[in-house]
Amino acid sequence: MxxxxxxxxxxxxxxxxxxxxxxxxxxxxxxxxxxxxxxxxxxxxxxxxxxxxxxxxxxxxxxxxxxxxxxxxxxxxxxxxxxxxxxxxxxxxxxxxxxxxxxxxxxxxxxxxxxxxxxxxxxxxxxxxxxxxxxxxxxxxxxxxxxxxxxxxxxxxxxxxxxxxxxxxxxxxxxxxxxxxxxxxxxxxxKLTLEEFSSVARLRWQGRLPAEMLQQLYARTQGWAAGLVLMLERTEDSRPQAALDSTPEAIFDYFAGEVFDKTTRPGRFCFRRRFCRCSGSKPSRSSPGSTRLRAFYPT
CATH class of the missing domain: 3.40.50.300 (P-loop containing nucleotide triphosphate hydrolases)
Structure with missing residues (x-):
């Protein structure tokens, strides 16, 4: 039993x-x-x-x-x-x-x-x-x-x-x-198509986002649904552009907890590439997930 x-x-x-x-x-x-x-x-x-x-x-x-x-x-x-x-x-x-x-x-x-x-x-x-x-x-x-x-x-x-x-x-x-x-x-x-991506973004944002911004977000996230949601969740209602200006620490923590801790080393490399495209940067040392992530980022 x-x-x-x-x-x-x-x-x-x-x-x-x-x-x-x-x-x-x-x-x-x-x-x-x-x-x-x-x-x-x-x-x-x-x-x-x-x-x-x-x-x-x-x-x-x-x-x-x-x-x-x-x-x-x-x-x-x-x-x-x-x-x-x-x-x-x-x-x-x-x-x-x-x-x-x-x-x-x-x-x-x-x-x-x-x-x-x-x-x-x-x-x-x-x-x-x-x-x-x-x-x-x-x-x-x-x-x-x-x-x-x-x-x-x-x-x-x-x-x-x-x-x-x-x-x-x-x-x-x-x-x-x-x-x-x-x-x-x-x-x-x-992967979300651009049309699906735009619909999800507008649903989450509860409003209309500029087409150019949606295209930039789509290029940044490569159709990754969680990346879009995490970027928008940390964005102030009055400044949708903030989603493009910086990468929320939540994305670093998400990758640390969901990807790097639970994935084999070959899989980590694949996800790391997707993360870099989504974030456009490496995790800051102050991020709660940065200690684990730094183990897989060359300095």
Whole structure:
């Protein structure tokens, strides 16, 4: 059995986010409508992965099982336990709980996994979507990759799976790509277009920003949604130009906490380049995140 977790933490792990005042990204919503059974969404932090998929499910009113992966899922028994809670939340009328992975099942984990997922699928009314968020939390050598591969092998017609990650699919998922069952929605697709960028900026600013300024902000952020929001949040209402004049310390701290602390060294280089384009500068030594960031900036 998994270690005890606060009920509120367990609920958050299996609850679909419900973002408010979200711009309808029609081109991506339609792409998800046409997508293959399995979609791997891979992009850096703040690209809008979770918001997009949660918004798509809400707008299409699809049955959904949302599962947020964290360090507890390194224990396969804990994964099945929390997944069972997610199924119960998604299909509350089904009173019989899904089985726990007890020691007697360990020798036949593949068989247990396939039967477990068959029962899971039978409890959800098509069309339904399973979402596994924060998949980058799964270690490269974790057994969860093979467990999910075996479980998704039996995905029925009308069932869809979306995996949200900062990393590319692991080797265990190669068969889905090879067979055409899975497609990848990457950063190039998720980046805001200039039109989307302008709509988000005006929505956040609650007014009209000059077209020239929007173009400069777009060039600065490279379509990165979180970069735009962070720059505008620290801008005084009377001085929208301030978003271009300086880079908010919040962006330094965001990169320090969300990117550099949680990303492998090759990934840090990629994100660092994006950060430099967005900020146009290096972090000041007074920034709370500057100590961590300076480790990756040559002086």
């Amino acid at each position: 998994p270690k005890k977790t606060r009920p509120s933490a367990s609920l958050a792990k299996i609850t679909r986010p419900q973002p408010e005042h979200v711009l309808a990204r029609t081109r991506l919503l339609q792409r998800l409508d046409r997508a293959r059974q399995i979609v791997w969404v891979v992009a850096p932090p703040g690209a809008g992965k979770t918001t997009l998929v949660a918004d798509h499910i809400g707008r299409r009113k699809r049955a959904c099982l949302w599962y947020q992966i964290d360090e507890d899922d390194a224990d396969i028994a804990a994964f099945f336990h929390y997944l069972g809670l997610a199924v119960k939340k998604a299909a509350p009328r089904k009173r019989r709980p899904l089985p726990h992975l007890t020691p007697e099942y360990r020798a036949g984990l593949t068989t247990f996994t396939r039967r477990y997922f068959q029962e899971l699928y039978s409890r959800l009314k098509p069309p339904f979507t399973l979402v596994f968020d924060n998949y980058q939390e799964v270690a490269a050598d974790a057994g969860l990759h093979e467990v999910l591969r075996d479980g998704l092998d039996g995905l029925p017609a009308g069932g869809h799976v979306v995996v949200l990650s900062r990393s590319a699919p692991p080797p265990a998922f190669a068969r889905f790509l090879a067979s055409g069952a899975m497609e990848i929605l990457d950063w190039d697709a998720l």
